[in-house]
Amino acid sequence: MRRANRRTMEDKVLDAIIFAILAVVFVASVYPFFLAIVLSFNEGLDAQLGGIYLWPRKPTLQNYEQLFKDLSWVKAIGVTAARTVLGSFLTVMFTSVVAYGLSQRELIGRKAYMGVIIFAMYFSGGIIPYYAVLRSLRLLNSFAVYIAPSLLNIFYMLVAISFFQGLPSELNESARIDGAGEIKIFSSIVIPVSLPLIATIAIFTSVGHWNSWYDSAFFIQNDNLRTLAYKLMAVIRRSYVDFNSAAATEAGTRIKATSLSVQLAAMTIAVTPILAVYPFFQRYIIAGTTLGSVKG
Amino acid sequence: MPFNHKRFASLTSLAMAIIMALAACGNSSGSANSGNAGSDSPAASASSGSSAAETAKEAVPPLSPDNPREFSVLFNYSWFPADNFNGVIPEEITKRLGVTLKPSVVIDNQQLGTLIASGDLPDIIATSDLRSNLSSSELCYDLGGIIEQYGLDPNLIPKMHQASAMSFSQDEGKYYAVLSHFDSTEDWRTLENYNLGAPTIGSLLYRHDLYEQMGSPKMETMDDVINMLLMAKDAFPELTTAVFIPFSTYFEYIRCNLGMGNLGCTFVESASGDWIPYVKHENYKQYMQYIYKLFSAGCIPADNWAWDISTSASMLSQGQAFAAFSGCQGNALAAQIELQRDVDPNAYVYEAPVVGDPDGYYMSDLGFMSTFITKNCKDPAGALQFLAWTLTDEGKKLTQWGREGHEYTLDENGNPTFSKEWNDAYLENTYQEIYNPFFYFGASRVFEAVSRCQDIDEATTPNYPVIRAHFANKPWMSYAIPVEGSDESIIYNNLFANPSGLFFTTEIKMATASSEEEFESIYNSMFEEAEKMGLSTIEAYMKDKINEAKAIYGA
Structure with a gap:
């Protein structure tokens, strides 16, 4: 029974591919929201200039x-x-x-x-x-x-x-x-x-x-x-x-x-x-x- | 207990009856008006006709705090910042005239159309769209008719304004709107008395501190200016060399210097004095070649065509761009203040000089906002008196400058000096909350220019004195534009609409062409396509209409 559950290399590769695709889908789905939140906490004029990806460059609660x-x-x-x-x-x-x-x-x-x-x-x-x-x-x-x-x-x-x-x-x-x-x-x-x-x-x-x-x-x-x-x-x-x-x-x-x-x-x-x-x-x-x- | 078919059917039928009641297209006649402007539909009001005449027999109470009046106003501009009637200027209007406004601002461009169709119109509508629809006795009051019926001063609305408002009227000889920001060339000449300011027309703002670092290359011709930008591209590769505000001020600076007027001039005056499509102007190809040259040299980014106003404006003010094709009236100073505050205290922004034909600085302007009094207004004479008051010097000054002695003081020559609070409010963008200077139904662009340019050091704007001396408004071209809905308007819009018409869309392709051969090919095919779309037809139409309009304006 234990042997039957052992994962083959093929399973692992397949899982890796699935996880990779899901990770891409996850990032593509979540990142726009994340970026919107990050930019909402950034100073307005500065945000217009782009180049902000993960964290506010000029953090503010002013918005x-x-x-x-x-x-x-x-x-x-x-x-x-x-x-x-x-x-x-x-x-x-x-x-x-x-x-x-x-x-x-x-x-x-x-x-x-x-x-x-x-x-x-x-x-x-x-x-x-x-x-x-x-x-x-x-x-x-x-x-x-x-x-x-x-x-x-x-x-x-x-x-x-x-x-x-x-x-x-x-x-x-x-x-x-x-x-x-x-x-x-x-x-x-x-x-x-x-x-x-x-x-x-x-x-x-x-x-x-x-x-x-x-x-x-x-x-x-x-x-x-x-x-x-x-x-x-x-x-x-x-x-x-x-x-x-x-x-x-x-x-x-x-x-x-x-x-x-x-x-x-x-x-x-x-x-x-x-x-x-x-x-x-x-x-x-x-x-x-x-x-x-x-x-x- | 057996299944009770009768009860079940009754219950279901009841539910269905409620659905039907909600879903059915009900009869709208006799409806109550839940809006803000009374219960009669415009059509009903229009058909009754005699009610206004009956009211006319009564004396019209003058504008006074003793006769409080309230009017609902719809601003048909989603960006318009007048969503409340609070602040220094509205309070003063109420104090002096007894008039209070209940403003609302659309957020969707279908809203006004829906209101027109439904009849639920406010008392007053301020718009640049659907003007010919509103210029109808079914929906709005003919202003001349109110004057006649109520025995008001026949010169309450200046003749030039009357003529301009007739350009989009459906009824021959009648005018339905008060125009804001409509100034004749003679009005503009008064700017020279103030010795400051300039109209809102194309300008090139640039980093003067960086320009000096390049050795202050000469800027005497448009070729010099383009070369200066190419030099800046090499000298400051980390900066975007030049940005522009898409389809707004766009590349108006180049157009004007090449004698082609501002962007709104879809027809321009040729060297022989004829009015021709701007694409047929002798300098049009040169105009496009300059833009192409800037783009192909990497001076302007392709993305810029997709940027909104604030993105374009912030590039210069946040130290990301060397120059910006923008507009006159304080934009350089505003950018410089932000630049010095946020980026570099030693940065300076200047406006490039006029380097071409100064007579090319003209526009064809029938004003920015047209204000209508709808048939739902219960006090059309009061509303007209108020709108006409905004056309007076007192009205213009209060709505645009604030209160004399508080927001500004006049010297012996009549030149205003504005208070520090007023200037600070403009620079800090708090003027809406504090002063709310947006109820300017009869405003003057000249008064506006004076107030906006108070703090400008004219050493930084060498273009202003030249523009002041030459600027002209030639309203006959705008007057001639085909009325919305006509066959000619379809051809006109297909060709000239900004930015969806053939010429604007093709110009982007031309500017971003990958080679000079491709540029030539696009340029030539644009004219072929335009001819197929009726360029000659609209040219002939406009030629006749412009001549007709010039006669009306006495030009």
Whole structure:
């Protein structure tokens, strides 16, 4: 037995190659983040000159101070955290309820519902009709605009339908025999066995909420409701000049664009919390990525 | 308990009903405005038409602290640093006029288009884009119409501004915008009275301390300047010889000295006085050859075309470059201050002299920012009075210089001297937080130049007196540019758009050609391609329009 487990030279070479490739992939994946963090702790003008690879050349906390002395960043963190927690929770609930309903083959008009939903998934009205819908629903300039439009995610719903259809029908039947209603079956039987699904939807939805700036830019005018990603985008876009406009010379010669270091400090602030949460959901994500891929 | 189909179907249907409610394209009519500018859609306001006339019968309260007014303003520039109305200058505006602004700044270039389409416009919009869309009675007030309806002073907006704003108007004879930074050649001549400053036009900044180490080679012609840069390449190989700000000030210094005006002059005045595409100017090939020469000698890095503004600017100020193609108005001093602070206390930055045709220092400028009063504004006469006030000397001075006696004092000749705090704030880049001098809807570039060049030792800027004496604004070329959306504008943009048009993209290939033969080949094929894309058509169009515009401006 011991002899059978002995690793041959071929195994060792193969392992070395695999480790080498993985090391390259690891460095290629992690180094950009690492460098961004390093540059965010470096003095701005100096960072523009390049040549910084592993450690700040002129270390400073000034880039972070510059952001945090602006209280609107603190507010933005609060708004973003609130929309992420509330939005993710409600999206998971709403999506799974609808998916559960649509996964039941007995549902009357199921094909019609699916047809409408899939049509809506493929064909978007575009930003202006969307804006008009939000206005008619009185969602503009309110916190609800971050939550309501994404309550139902069609893609996750399709994944969830597939997942629910793969659950053994005996689970539901035995619960019904024991006198459970649909709500009871869903909350006490289906949800507990669907944790990988729920965790996967939750984490991807959370990332989406955390990174979303578009809705804050287009549908919000109240500065107290700005999100972190919006603030980050605003910092980055301060360096953007449309050279085709009459403003190009004005901007080019006089406006001191936000330094790369401040942009990266903003990015670090925006990314760190969601990055910290990821490892806790990792096992669910791995399980979740194959959800619905095999139908029995 | 048997499966309750009825209950299950009911529950699912309820959930579906909620989905449909959220997903359906609802009826937007009768919607409430959650924005900042009232509830009526522009179309509704425009169609009602009579409401403004009814208001006109009432006297318009003057701008006064006793008549507080608040207007929402959208700045359609993602880089614009006016996201709040705090600071010395905004407070003084409110104190003097009773006007408070609620500013917002876009971060995406689709935002204004969305607002226009949805009708949720703020009271006032300041933009350089979508001007012809906004110059429509459906969306914005015709300023002449407000003046007439409310019995305001017919000269509230200067005639030159009216004519310029008409260039992008959809309605014949109507103007919808107040222009900032629009100064005639005569306005620019007043700079000579101040005896300081220069317009924001191309300049070459260089390390004068290193230049002296090279024995101060002569700089009397453009060839001398190019040779001086080639010498610097050999003398200081550790430095990047020259950097530039891509597509902004770019190589304007060379252009101007070759008689071709600034980068915005897509059509230029030829020796015979005709207006021709800049690529057909007699010195255009020479202009490109200078850039090619610098690149092929390794004086300018290829990466520079991809750098942003701050990267280009920091190369000189952080001691990494010998020279920078930049702009006038204090950039040399700003670079020198950072250079002395961070790198070498004995470093000096000078601007290269004018070495060519001083009459080549011109631009075609209709101003930088166009400000519109939208139909959502409930007090268009008040808004117009405020915008017109920014065009007055008092308005320009307050919005651009601060308060007399505090931020500046005037001598007996009217020349300002700025306070140490003001100058320090500019040098330390804290002027936004302290003074916030960005609500300059009617600002003057001349006033701006005076304030920005106060501390400059003109020994370091030998180009300024020459530029002051010769600089001209020739707005008729910009006036003639085809209105957005027209067939001519498609041809114009395909050829001249900065940086995506044929000429800009080909110029990069030309500048970075691997040999002189390749340079020639690219140069010749550019014209062939341009002809196929309609160069002759747009040339004929522009020739007629420029003549028409010159008549309007009395040129």
